[in-house]
Amino acid sequence: MGKIMSRQRPLSPHLQIYKPQLTSILSIMHRGTGIVLSMGSIILVVWIISLTLGKETYLLYSKVVNHWFSHVVLLGFTFGLFYHLSNGIRHLFWDAGYGYDLKHAYISGGAVVFCSLLLTILTWSIIYLSVI
Amino acid sequence: MNSNIDEKFIKVEDMKTLKTHGVGHWKLQRISAIAMIPLVIWFTTSLMLTLMDGYEQSIEWLQSPFNATGLILLFGTLYFHAASGLQVVIEDYVHHEGLKIVSLILIKLIATVLGVLSILCVLKIFL
Numbered sequence: 001m002g003k004i005m006s007r008q009r010p011l012s013p014h015l016q017i018y019k020p021q022l023t024s025i026l027s028i029m030h031r032g033t034g035i036v037l038s039m040g041s042i043i044l045v046v047w048i049i050s051l052t053l054g055k056e057t058y059l060l061y062s063k064v065v066n067h068w069f070s071h072v073v074l075l076g077f078t079f080g081l082f083y084h085l086s087n088g089i090r091h092l093f094w095d096a097g098y099g100y101d102l103k104h105a106y107i108s109g110g111a112v113v114f115c116s117l118l119l120t121i122l123t124w125s126i127i128y129l130s131v132i
Numbered sequence: 133m134n135s136n137i138d139e140k141f142i143k144v145e146d147m148k149t150l151k152t153h154g155v156g157h158w159k160l161q162r163i164s165a166i167a168m169i170p171l172v173i174w175f176t177t178s179l180m181l182t183l184m185d186g187y188e189q190s191i192e193w194l195q196s197p198f199n200a201t202g203l204i205l206l207f208g209t210l211y212f213h214a215a216s217g218l219q220v221v222i223e224d225y226v227h228h229e230g231l232k233i234v235s236l237i238l239i240k241l242i243a244t245v246l247g248v249l250s251i252l253c254v255l256k257i258f259l
Contacts, residue, residue, distance in 0.1 A: 031217075031221055034214075034217045034218075034221070035218065035221060037214070038214040038217070038218055041210055041211070041214060041246070042246070044207075044210075044250065045246050045249060045250045045253075048203075048207075048250050048253040048254060048257075049249070049250075049253055051187070051190055051191065051194070051253070051257060052253040052256050052257055055187045058187045058190075059187065062186075062187075081172065081176070085168075085169065085172055085173075088165055088168075088169075089169065091165075092162065092165060092166065095162060123176065123180065126180050127180060127184070130180070130184070
């Protein structure tokens, strides 16, 4: 084991030798959004804790979350969520053995970007329209 | 000579357990991913429909057994999925052996604490 480990072999990431392409950027974005969403999930924990602690704490939480800056951050999280969701479904299709060829990888990649943008715009339109 | 053969034998056995362990992790990650699809769609819809209306409405929403169950499943699956995804990222990009083990343990620990804590909150409001 020690001998194998100490031998200097090339290790990932090899990102620096790749020419950026739609497919590779989408792949990196899947991991990126996954990491960001994991951290963003803490907002959900804060939300449920504030509800548990009572109305006063919830109103404080609500005030912070409804600040314009929080809205910008949440907009980013929403896009990340819908991106990870759509691209995750794309990955599940690959895992099942469908859509591997280059043509379909590009078509599904475009569809993922389109869907996540559309869902983000739709969600925030509903949020702002329901406030009015 | 003899110990050399033993060593080799152990290595093959280790590879076998590593391999089956990896397949298990891969499968569980996919299963949690599939489970997240309806959960995320349901939760974002509920968020837009009722959970932004205020404290009373949110509490009322959480007191329905259907919603409480859904939210417990969401938190449980979310933190399992997050931990297994972050584990893969750490295994791929953290090359320092000690740092790798420490961060893997930390990720599992944090995910477990957040998962248990949030589920406990859901139960407290529901009950």
